[in-house]
Amino acid sequence: MKVCVIGTGYVGATTSVTLAALGHDVVGVDADPRKAELLGRGTLPFFESGLEDLLREMIAAGRLRFTGNGSQAIRDCEVVFTAVGTPSAPDGSADLTAVWEVARQIGRTITDYTVVVNKSTVPVGTGERVEEIVLQELQGRGADVPFDVVSNPEFLREGKALEDALHPDRVVIGAASQRAREVMARLYADVVAPVLWTTVRDAEMIKYASNAFLATKISFVNELARLCERTGADIAQVARGMGMDGRIGQAFLQAGVGYGGSCFPKDVDALLHLARVNGERLGLLESVAEVNRTQTGWYLEKVRRVLGDLAGKRVAVLGLTFKPGTDDIREAPALRILAALLDEGAQVCAYDPQGMAAVRKLVPSVVYASDAYAAMERAEAVLLVTEWQELVELDWQRAFGQVKEGIVFDGRNALDADKMTAAGWRYYGVGKGRLR
Numbered sequence: 001m002k003v004c005v006i007g008t009g010y011v012g013a014t015t016s017v018t019l020a021a022l023g024h025d026v027v028g029v030d031a032d033p034r035k036a037e038l039l040g041r042g043t044l045p046f047f048e049s050g051l052e053d054l055l056r057e058m059i060a061a062g063r064l065r066f067t068g069n070g071s072q073a074i075r076d077c078e079v080v081f082t083a084v085g086t087p088s089a090p091d092g093s094a095d096l097t098a099v100w101e102v103a104r105q106i107g108r109t110i111t112d113y114t115v116v117v118n119k120s121t122v123p124v125g126t127g128e129r130v131e132e133i134v135l136q137e138l139q140g141r142g143a144d145v146p147f148d149v150v151s152n153p154e155f156l157r158e159g160k161a162l163e164d165a166l167h168p169d170r171v172v173i174g175a176a177s178q179r180a181r182e183v184m185a186r187l188y189a190d191v192v193a194p195v196l197w198t199t200v201r202d203a204e205m206i207k208y209a210s211n212a213f214l215a216t217k218i219s220f221v222n223e224l225a226r227l228c229e230r231t232g233a234d235i236a237q238v239a240r241g242m243g244m245d246g247r248i249g250q251a252f253l254q255a256g257v258g259y260g261g262s263c264f265p266k267d268v269d270a271l272l273h274l275a276r277v278n279g280e281r282l283g284l285l286e287s288v289a290e291v292n293r294t295q296t297g298w299y300l301e302k303v304r305r306v307l308g309d310l311a312g313k314r315v316a317v318l319g320l321t322f323k324p325g326t327d328d329i330r331e332a333p334a335l336r337i338l339a340a341l342l343d344e345g346a347q348v349c350a351y352d353p354q355g356m357a358a359v360r361k362l363v364p365s366v367v368y369a370s371d372a373y374a375a376m377e378r379a380e381a382v383l384l385v386t387e388w389q390e391l392v393e394l395d396w397q398r399a400f401g402q403v404k405e406g407i408v409f410d411g412r413n414a415l416d417a418d419k420m421t422a423a424g425w426r427y428y429g430v431g432k433g434r435l436r
């Protein structure tokens with residue numbers, strides 16, 4: 001099938017590659033000509049393991065190309081995906097400017113039956129508004145072209161984008177017409193995953209509900225971690241014990257410095273906004289956001305209690321991206337931590353395997369080290385903020401020989417506390433018993 005994907009960021013690029021791998025003839029479109037050009041040459045504009053290889057393979061096979069000119073691509077394709085960004089507006093709502101722009105472009109362009117598939121994360125009711133916009137544009141040019149609007153939310157995680165896109169837990173398709181359902185069934189015929197057919201509104205809500213629930217699990221353990229530190233329990237053991245109950249599950253119960261990224265914070269805010277404008281209050285979700293907003297502050301409070309005044313202290317920060325396996329620093333907890341440390345006069349030396357170039361632009365006054373050992377040299381404390389495998393597997397014995405004070409604040413409970421202690425470190429995890 002001929003498929004067009006508009007917007008080739010994380011989701012659009014991954015969707016384009018995945019659909020090509022499923023045997024479709026795909027053209028990716030981006031308003032940023034630099035992105036389209038890079039992708040066309042087989043280069044990803046972001047770091048995502050494994051994706052670039054398959055991108056090149058699909059281009060070489062002639063099944064995937066990229067362009068800055070959407071109109072021709074839209075006209076040629078039976079299915080047009082929208083995968084543009086839906087960032088937070090100042091009031092917390094999802095800014096849908098790019099979604100409306102694409103809808104107008106589609107309405108101005110299509111000449112034959114087209115299935116307009118929304119992959120961006122959008123509030124309930126967006127599909128219906130897209131339908132209205134396309135129709136207005138068609139009427140404006142006196143055209144009577146049949147089309148359907150479908151919601152097909154994306155559930156991939158950064159760092160595991162390809163794996164998630166090729167082997168999803170489920171595919172959710174919200175479609176009103178039988179014609180659109182048949183097209184979508186053909187499109188995903190070779191995906192080995194359960195498909196849930198819903199209304200457009202249900203599919204839109206499923207996406208927000210899923211992200212909000214995952215964020216809730218994280219804030220739940222993070223709040224409990226605070227109580228564990230007061231009561232002398234270990235949140236890692238508590239989470240393990242809870243997760244062994246099949247109804248609860250182990251996933252997303254890892255306590256830490258809070259969730260970041262381009263999705264959980266913005267999607268929780270957007271759902272809260274959607275509730276407000278619909279006259280509902282989601283008190284539980286408000287608390288989820290509040291726990292997350294205060295989690296880095298709580299973590300830093302512990303650092304202050306152990307180190308005292310931070311002014312003039314040399315602190316190493318390891319891991320800057322919002323999670324391992326990506327170069328994405330959007331809403332990364334590390335940014336708030338760096339800002340607070342600098343604000344209090346600490347001398348900060350940082351290292352991250354992929355995120356330093358982007359962080360350096362935002363926070364130039366930090367010293368960026370060439371590797372983790374260099375970052376830790378003469379440090380009075382080490383803050384592990386993102387649990388890259390490379391950082392977890394460091395020779396911590398060797399590092400102990402380089403620091404001034406062997407104090408480590410493991411913001412992700414990723415290090416082995418016993419081994420760290422045996423190597424000489426004073427180890428502070430998150431929610432791991434009372435402070436010594």
Ligand SMILES: NC(=O)C1=CN([C@@H]2O[C@H](COP(=O)(O)OP(=O)(O)OC[C@H]3O[C@@H](n4cnc5c(N)ncnc54)[C@H](O)[C@@H]3O)[C@@H](O)[C@H]2O)C=CC1
Nearest residue numbers: 007008009010011030031032084085086098120121154158
């Ligand atoms: N990043 C992620 O892991 C996931 C993101 N999502 C959702 O998917 C959507 C896209 O997210 P990302 O890929 O991260 O965004 P992104 O910001 O990385 O990429 C969006 C792309 O759309 C392009 N664009 C904007 N307006 C355009 C237009 N009118 N025509 C053509 N291209 C245009 C931009 O140049 C950019 O390259 C968002 O709604 C997000 O919430 C959903 C699941 C996972």
Ligand SMILES: O=C(O)[C@H]1O[C@H](OP(=O)(O)OP(=O)(O)OC[C@H]2O[C@@H](n3ccc(=O)[nH]c3=O)[C@H](O)[C@@H]2O)[C@H](O)[C@@H](O)[C@@H]1O
Nearest residue numbers: 154155156157158252253254256258259260261263322323
């Ligand atoms: O809508 C989206 O964009 C995506 O958002 C998340 O994916 P992503 O943000 O890439 O990464 P996650 O692995 O979910 O991690 C998000 C944040 O939560 C934190 N986290 C995760 C799990 C956990 O147990 N504890 C925890 O603090 C991570 O460190 C990270 O900062 C969801 O997992 C995806 O299903 C969804 O498609």
